[in-house]
Amino acid sequence: MDYYVVPVSEVARSLKTSPTGLTLETARQRLTEYGKNQIEDAKKKTVWQILLHQLTDVMILVLIAAALISGLVGELKSTYVILTIIILNAIIGFIQEYRADKAMDALKKMATHQAQVLRNNRTTRVETSELVPGDVTLLEAGNIIPADVRFIETHSLKVDESSLTGESTNVEKTADTLPEGDYPLGDRLNMGYKGTFVTNGRASAYVVATGMNTELGRIATLIQTEETITPLQKRLAVFGKGLSVAVLVLCVIFFGVGWLRGEPILNLLLVSISLAVAAIPEALPAVVTIALALGAKRLVKSHALIRKLPAVETLGSVTYVCTDKTGTLTLNKMRVQEIYESPMFALPVLETSNALLVAMALNNDVVTDKDDNWLGDSTEVALVQYASSQEYERVTLETQFPRIAELPFDSQRKCMTTLHQTPNGVLCLTKGAVGVLFDQLDASQQSSIPDLRQRVDSMAEQGYRMLGYAGKWLPELPQTITPATIESGLLFIGFAGLIDPPRDEARQAVAECKAAGIIPVMITGDHKLTAKSIAQTLGIISSIDDLVLTGPELSKLDESAFDAIVEKVRVYARVDPEQKLRIISALQARHQFVAMTGDGVNDAPALKNADIGIAMGITGTEVAKEAAHMILLDDNFATIIKAVKHGRRIFDNILKFIRYIMSGNAGEIWAIFLAPFFGLPIPLLAIHILWINLLTDGLPGLALAYEPSERNSMKRPPIDPRQTIFADGLAWFILWVGLLIGATTIGIEAWSIYAGIGHWQTMTFTVLCFSQLGNALAIRSRQTSVFSLGLFSNKPMLGAIGVSIVLQLLIIYMPFFNNLFSTQPLSASELGITLAVSSLTFWAVELHKLIKRQTTTSIGELDDSGKPSAYPY
Numbered sequence: 075m076d077y078y079v080v081p082v083s084e085v086a087r088s089l090k091t092s093p094t095g096l097t098l099e100t101a102r103q104r105l106t107e108y109g110k111n112q113i114e115d116a117k118k119k120t121v122w123q124i125l126l127h128q129l130t131d132v133m134i135l136v137l138i139a140a141a142l143i144s145g146l147v148g149e150l151k152s153t154y155v156i157l158t159i160i161i162l163n164a165i166i167g168f169i170q171e172y173r174a175d176k177a178m179d180a181l182k183k184m185a186t187h188q189a190q191v192l193r194n195n196r197t198t199r200v201e202t203s204e205l206v207p208g209d210v211t212l213l214e215a216g217n218i219i220p221a222d223v224r225f226i227e228t229h230s231l232k233v234d235e236s237s238l239t240g241e242s243t244n245v246e247k248t249a250d251t252l253p254e255g256d257y258p259l260g261d262r263l264n265m266g267y268k269g270t271f272v273t274n275g276r277a278s279a280y281v282v283a284t285g286m287n288t289e290l291g292r293i294a295t296l297i298q299t300e301e302t303i304t305p306l307q308k309r310l311a312v313f314g315k316g317l318s319v320a321v322l323v324l325c326v327i328f329f330g331v332g333w334l335r336g337e338p339i340l341n342l343l344l345v346s347i348s349l350a351v352a353a354i355p356e357a358l359p360a361v362v363t364i365a366l367a368l369g370a371k372r373l374v375k376s377h378a379l380i381r382k383l384p385a386v387e388t389l390g391s392v393t394y395v396c397t398d399k400t401g402t403l404t405l406n407k408m409r410v411q412e413i414y415e416s417p418m419f420a421l422p423v424l425e426t427s428n429a430l431l432v433a434m435a436l437n438n439d440v441v442t443d444k445d446d447n448w449l450g451d452s453t454e455v456a457l458v459q460y461a462s463s464q465e466y467e468r469v470t471l472e473t474q475f476p477r478i479a480e481l482p483f484d485s486q487r488k489c490m491t492t493l494h495q496t497p498n499g500v501l502c503l504t505k506g507a508v509g510v511l512f513d514q515l516d517a518s519q520q521s522s523i524p525d526l527r528q529r530v531d532s533m534a535e536q537g538y539r540m541l542g543y544a545g546k547w548l549p550e551l552p553q554t555i556t557p558a559t560i561e562s563g564l565l566f567i568g569f570a571g572l573i574d575p576p577r578d579e580a581r582q583a584v585a586e587c588k589a590a591g592i593i594p595v596m597i598t599g600d601h602k603l604t605a606k607s608i609a610q611t612l613g614i615i616s617s618i619d620d621l622v623l624t625g626p627e628l629s630k631l632d633e634s635a636f637d638a639i640v641e642k643v644r645v646y647a648r649v650d651p652e653q654k655l656r657i658i659s660a661l662q663a664r665h666q667f668v669a670m671t672g673d674g675v676n677d678a679p680a681l682k683n684a685d686i687g688i689a690m691g692i693t694g695t696e697v698a699k700e701a702a703h704m705i706l707l708d709d710n711f712a713t714i715i716k717a718v719k720h721g722r723r724i725f726d727n728i729l730k731f732i733r734y735i736m737s738g739n740a741g742e743i744w745a746i747f748l749a750p751f752f753g754l755p756i757p758l759l760a761i762h763i764l765w766i767n768l769l770t771d772g773l774p775g776l777a778l779a780y781e782p783s784e785r786n787s788m789k790r791p792p793i794d795p796r797q798t799i800f801a802d803g804l805a806w807f808i809l810w811v812g813l814l815i816g817a818t819t820i821g822i823e824a825w826s827i828y829a830g831i832g833h834w835q836t837m838t839f840t841v842l843c844f845s846q847l848g849n850a851l852a853i854r855s856r857q858t859s860v861f862s863l864g865l866f867s868n869k870p871m872l873g874a875i876g877v878s879i880v881l882q883l884l885i886i887y888m889p890f891f892n893n894l895f896s897t898q899p900l901s902a903s904e905l906g907i908t909l910a911v912s913s914l915t916f917w918a919v920e921l922h923k924l925i926k927r928q929t930t931t932s933i934g935e936l937d938d939s940g941k942p943s944a945y946p947y
């Protein structure tokens with residue numbers, strides 16, 4: 075049915091509903107009938123696809139080929155071992171990918187939206203997925219339209235439909251029936267479509283289609299899913315390609331040299347293939363995703379919900395946190411502390427002519443829930459509560475002077491107006507930022523402005539949030555209602571000063587933020603003096619160099635003038651959300667990495683453009699949440715800093731993982747590649763290499779993700795996102811640790827052969843394996859010794875090393891494995907020597923850290939002036 079060409083009453087009839095909404099029972103039945111109101115994710119992988127994905131990996135295919143070759147030439151033992159290794163690899167890969175997928179699913183579920191609907195004639199909030207055709211939904215600025223709807227009633231409603239129509243201007247919507255005809259989507263002015271969003275005004279509407287039956291559902295398969303490759307993954311992919319080529323070249327040389335030396339071809343081939351498989355870090359980008367997804371899951375516990383995975387990685391690079399004030403730095407628990415009534419406005423229709431209290435009761439959008447609690451914007455709730463405490467009840471006054479029109483609040487105008495019918499004509503009441511109201515006062519009021527301004531400023535200086543009221547009378551409701559016509563020529567009614575106490579934890583978080591080399595900046599729509607006072611209380615402003623800039627001042631600055639001071643501004647007051655974009659670009663132009671919070675619909679572009687856009691979970695609009703990279707579930711500034719700390723930890727741990735894997739792999743390459751050049755036989759069999767790769771890359775590598783934060787993680791400057799992964803001496807570390815592992819392996823091989831020990835290969839195999847475990851243990855911290863970290867501070871690592879040792883011992887001592895892996899039981903003294911030699915890597919890495927600690931005691935820490943003394947690594 076073309077709902078846009080039929081009257082609203084007809085729409086209701088055909089959907090078997092009414093303006094009071096569906097009953098709970100009907101809604102339940104329809105949900106079973108029509109299914110959930112959600113778009114099915116066509117790209118979601120099934121369990122089988124995840125499994126298949128493991129088995130179609132290039133490296134696995136190469137291994138399968140190796141298993142076949144061994145089988146064909148009768149080396150069945152190798153075939154079995156390689157196949158077992160393939161299966162184990164696939165199982166580990168599957169579990170990891172499945173867990174990461176589940177973690178991402180859980181995050182997505184948490185980020186679902188809610189919609190306001192009328193059920194049983196009461197306003198309730200339900201999950202968007204539970205909407206059914208026939209529901210009456212209530213929409214306001216900032217809402218994402220939850221389903222396809224036909225408007226019943228609209229007030230200054232504007233909708234951004236660019237996601238569906240590509241048209242970037244906002245469309246004004248009405249409830250009027252369109253003349254018979256065929257209209258393209260963009261011209262159906264009385265319809266709203268799922269996924270588009272309300273930028274202005276309010277409306278009520280009938281849900282006409284849900285889920286895959288909506289216009290969005292029809293094109294869902296065409297919608298591109300977002301790219302989730304992180305900067306680190308991109309760098310790793312490039313690096314990985316280069317490394318793969320290098321490893322392949324080495325394998326070819328190794329093969330060639332072995333061939334010339336007359337080594338058995340099959341053995342050579344298998345060893346070369348195994349070496350390539352083991353040394354090419356093909357899984358690194360995937361491991362990064364897993365670490366990020368699991369990190370994101372853990373971040374939820376700290377009330378930070380990640381919407382875009384790369385944000386976890388980039389959190390550690392933030393240098394500026396630009397935050398809202400209300401609710402983030404303050405508690406958003408408003409209370410009217412003081413009011414001031416101007417004698418200039420009269421309300422002839424009321425006996426008790428307290429115009430200010432009448433205006434406070436009438437000019438707001440608060441509603442009561444079923445338990446009679448006030449719901450709505452906390453500033454408005456506080457004002458209504460105050461009026462009510464003075465016996466000016468909203469409900470009574472609303473019945474007496476019904477609202478007949480309105481100009482909804484928007485943060486650019488910084489005010490809102492309601493128009494009420496009275497016996498004396500139409501009463502217009504405007505509430506908003508006091509300075510804004512002053513500009514709209516009637517000429518007759520100009521002389522009293524200086525005095526009023528002084529009163530307002532002296533309260534704002536103490537941190538009060540100031541809200542003013544003004545009004546005027548009209549003989550009748552005008553045809554057109556625009557801010558220009560209604561919000562001008564006003565008479566001042568009075569103002570209220572509200573307190574909104576700063577959050578206790580925000581002070582501490584600001585200090586922690588500064589210690590971590592991150593600059594906190596407050597951006598608010600509030601009065602300059604209010605903002606400054608709160609910024610001082612919280613420590614955001616702590617010296618005379620810290621600047622406060624207002625929106626109007628900012629708009630007067632040209633680019634270069636702003637550029638010159640942007641890094642010094644700590645408070646932006648009276649800014650329009652649009653100016654947030656300018657602040658971000660100016661900071662980014664100076665190579666700063668900006669996190670920006672936002673809640674309103676106008677904040678969406680800033681949230682998208684910030685390096686990390688952070689939306690408020692409680693007060694934020696859906697549009698803001700949709701645009702953000704991260705959502706603060708508790709709207710608390712301190713949570714941002716906790717998230718940064720986690721982000722730094724996760725990034726550190728990923729880097730540790732890379733260090734560990736790369737240095738271990740380098741050790742394997744050196745050992746195998748160099749042995750023939752010393753006239754030694756190939757130290758290991760192909761299955762030994764594969765086993766080591768499986769054992770050491772698997773468990774201990776994963777356990778590194780559980781490593782707690784480095785002690786100085788919040789006392790060092792942010793990670794420069796432009797640095798290469800080698801910036802922290804990684805290349806050097808890989809080189810020397812790799813050479814050391816290679817040298818000890820070849821060393822034990824040479825020594826045991828020289829000493830005539832028949833078990834030389836088992837000893838060599840075990841040294842290479844245990845050296846890597848020692849490396850894993852020592853790599854846990856970049857600087858702190860493991861003894862001071864405490865062995866038990868990362869129990870999974872302890873467990874991983876324990877299990878790996880036991881498995882290796884089984885291979886050495888169990889006849890079944892002796893047979894499979896061609897190993898022999900070692901005597902006590904042989905095992906002792908093996909362990910002693912293996913521990914060399916651990917001691918060497920610990921010694922390296924000791925030297926680093928002594929030569930650079932305060933490396934990376936911030937000095938008293940807050941400047942980093944050196945790069946942390």
Ligand code: ATP
Nearest residue numbers: 398399400483485488489490505506507598599600
């Ligand atoms: P922050 O950006 O820190 O959350 P804010 O709440 O002051 O601060 P906005 O919501 O953009 O920012 O509001 C800007 C100004 O508009 C406020 O300082 C206040 O003076 C005025 N204002 C806020 N809410 C309303 C409202 N519901 N009705 C009328 N005026 C309002």
